[in-house]
Amino acid sequence: MTNLAIIGGTGLARLAGFDADRRETVETPWGAPSAPLAHGNLNGHPVIFLPRHGDGHTIPPHRINYRANLWALQQAGVSAVVAVAAVGGITRTMEPARIVIPDQLIDYSYGRSHTYFEDDLDHVTHIDFTEPYTRKLRERLLAAGRDAWLTVLDGGVYGCTQGPRLETPAEIRRLERDGCDLVGMTGMPEAALARELGLDYACCAVVANWAAGKTAGEITMAEIEANLNRGMADVAKLLEHLVKA
Ligand code: HPA
Numbered sequence: 229m230t231n232l233a234i235i236g237g238t239g240l241a242r243l244a245g246f247d248a249d250r251r252e253t254v255e256t257p258w259g260a261p262s263a264p265l266a267h268g269n270l271n272g273h274p275v276i277f278l279p280r281h282g283d284g285h286t287i288p289p290h291r292i293n294y295r296a297n298l299w300a301l302q303q304a305g306v307s308a309v310v311a312v313a314a315v316g317g318i319t320r321t322m323e324p325a326r327i328v329i330p331d332q333l334i335d336y337s338y339g340r341s342h343t344y345f346e347d348d349l350d351h352v353t354h355i356d357f358t359e360p361y362t363r364k365l366r367e368r369l370l371a372a373g374r375d376a377w378l379t380v381l382d383g384g385v386y387g388c389t390q391g392p393r394l395e396t397p398a399e400i401r402r403l404e405r406d407g408c409d410l411v412g413m414t415g416m417p418e419a420a421l422a423r424e425l426g427l428d429y430a431c432c433a434v435v436a437n438w439a440a441g442k443t444a445g446e447i448t449m450a451e452i453e454a455n456l457n458r459g460m461a462d463v464a465k466l467l468e469h470l471v472k473a
Pocket of ligand 1: 314315316317389394395411412413436437438439440
């Protein structure tokens, strides 16, 4: 049974080296996931791929049905999820096109359906979130990065903002004071929902731009696209090595 899923983010709507054998349309008690699940092979190894923002990249971060996405993957027999995500770089080493495997997060998002544990409960449930990303899976990603001869940064605090707008420089300064190294819009509630379902989960973040106020001038979509093109080519290499190991 396939047990690895890759959730693709901005810049990774299609995964290089991935051949889909079949696309499965799924309904869950929480509604429909972002797209049909693509069952296939990444360089000969079974993987399920799900584009977080939908097949046509039309679903903004705050409208993604995170509960349906993770539920559908678990129903399909997945036990480990690698979440690829575009982020802004805040601290010095988080430069554009760099791959980072964060080890902590802070959630600034709001109004998202963020838990499976709210109605019809036998008892109130509090998951442990001391390590929000599964250590073993993080280590596998870092090892795959080494095997692929890539520079991959080990650790960092991911701040999850609401979007879809980018942040103000003052907001980025606040995130930096809080200890955030990276800023993205989709890291939560995805990570927490994966933990609620008992799935292994780790984030493979790709820096798309310096966060607001870290460079002179505005952040342009052209700059984000160019950096993601470079970074996602490296992500594809990393994932090839991950599935091989
Ligand atoms: N902020 C939030 N999310 C992002 C950014 C950013 O600067 N870049 C890519 N995703």
